[in-house]
Amino acid sequence: MGNLYHQIASEIISQIDGGAYHIGDKLPGVRAASEIHGVSASTIVAAYDELLDGGYIESRPRSGFYVCSRAQVDFLSPKMSQPAMIPRDVVGQQLMLPLLKQTQIPGTVNLGAAVLDLSLLPTAIVEKAIVKAARQERLNICRYQFPPGNLALRQQIAKRMAQLGCDVDADDIVITNGCQEALLLSIKAVTQPGDAVAVESPSYYGILQIIEHLGLKAIEVPTDPQTGISLDALQLAFENWPIKACIVMPNFSNPLGATMSDANKKKLTVLCKKSKVHLIEDDIYGDLCFGAQRPSICKRFDEKVIYCSSFSKTLAPGLRIGWVASRQLANAISQLKFMSNTGLPGVVQYALVDILASGKYDRHLRGLRAKLGKATHEMITAIERYFPPDTRITQPKGGFILWAELPPDVIKNNDTFDLALTALEKKIAITPGKLFSANQKYTHCLRLSSSGLWSPEKEKALKRVGELIKLL
Missing domain, CATH: 3.90.1150.10 (Aspartate Aminotransferase, domain 1)
Incomplete structure (x- = not known):
């Protein structure tokens, strides 16, 4: 059965979002659906179970499965923010x-x-992986793990990024102490105190803290709660100010939850490249889509995008494992990482290699x-x-x-x-x-x-x- 039931669930979600099914519509029965999709009844049952868990459909006794009101909640959505686009010191x-x-x-x-x-955290999986790493790598975990970090872990991350359409090698990746340090090192590598950086508005407070810590200026750019940062406003900011970096969360942003379309992601990379502005992509929530189809990333459209992420929001925040992917800046970021705190604990890195390579991480995500x-x-x-x-x-x-x-x-x-x-x-x-x-x-x-x-x-x-x- 594998991932087939996830594909079927994703197809039905797309049909619901696209209007093929409306609230109250009955879905085909299990037998009929198995014939439509050419799969077994057990695969359809698994797909319907996923839709039930996601709140897309409801089961009515002796009647069948019906589309419920999950996607049609009646409320007002916030409008696009309208901050004054001027360089500011971060306060508060x-x-x-x-x-x-x-x-x-x-x-x-x-x-x-x-x-x-x-x-919701797979604590048993993490525990077993740590115990296994401590037993099988007892000598290696006692050594320093200098930047850029565990090679096997970097290879696993590079493999995952390749699945997202990115040309990334293990040598392009630096393991960090969570995504926050990945962002800190990336921003520090491309700026000097007093420089201006563009951010979404509202913006994740952790990014603002980094800007304050590094003595930079923040230029807040209007952002739509559904489609993300305004590219027209960002272009205007680039034209009016000498901006060194643009920091964006293109997928399920914090705090708005916005997701940029593939077309806008590509336009963003083109705009930053044309304006000679470093694009730093924070994709920490990218794996947490509600459906089966994970959204794409900006780095897919330009390998010079500085990509930051971690496993803190998906696996366990206490592991403190993040990474930066940048072919151009990997050496510089490794040096900054080394000067900051030498490296990361080896046991956690080895444990994560096991969790990723075994497929347990992907099963947990589903x-x-x-x-x-x-x-x-x-x-x-x-x-x-x-x-x-x-x-x-x-x-x-x-x-x-x-x-x-x-x-x-x-x-x-x-x-x-x-x-x-x-x-x-x-x-x-x-x-x-x-x-x-x-x-x-x-x-x-x-x-x-x-x-x-x-x-x-x-x-x-x-x-x-x-x-x-x-x-x-």
């Missing part, structure tokens, strides 16, 4: 660490931090993706139920985070940072919007996280946040 990022620490206090319900629920789609849908539905009318909510096609924009008449002169502090007193963690801007914009917005698994406890906590909003 020191507020983030204390908030993140609060999410790890026992009893706190996490609705803010972008981390998977622990129950099960995880359907759960993420269901959890996101349930969170959107809960936001509509408990938040004020006219709240605007993103509708990503992957990942596990949402961006909520509260109505101006509700937030008034208040700040969602104060709301976050009040929620923490109730042992509920949310992330205020102003942390995603260089100059603390978006004070009426929130980033919310389902952590990939919805529960009655989270439903209750979100309801309480809705009540707190009404008290502003």
